[in-house]
Amino acid sequence: MSKNKLHYDDAGYVYGYGDLPGTQFIEVDNFEEALQAFSSRKSLRIVDGELVIEVSREEKLKDVTRARDELLAESDLLRVRLLDSEDISGTIDTASRQRLAAYRQALRDVTLQDPFAVNWPTLEANDE
Secondary structure (H helix, E strand, O other), X not given: OOOEEXXXXXXXXXXXXXXXXXXXXXXXXXXXHHHHHHHOOOEEEEEOOEEEEEOOHHHHHHHHHHHHHHHHHHHHHHHHHHHHHHHHHOOOOHXXXXXXXXXXXXXXXXXXXXXXXXXXXXXXXXXX
């Protein structure tokens, strides 16, 4: 079986194939699978000397955005309940408002992170 070269950068991401200048490459037996994944814009990485095919960064970001949107929708309900509770009691719960606002902002900021290593925010519970 013929072997083919995949060229990768310092982070291990494959950026090209075939005979290209450079010293960072690996020869792989499953070149057809790699070529198909490369063509479909999947992420190809070299990890510990082995080819790893992952979903593309764009697809992973779409997944993160979908999950973030679901959590934002859930927090919308929390906000409505908080406002209703304040309307009924006649008092404004500033601490709960601030916790919820900080959580919602952190959710909106999730898409600024690496989609493969998301640190999901949590809503701090009221200690009272």
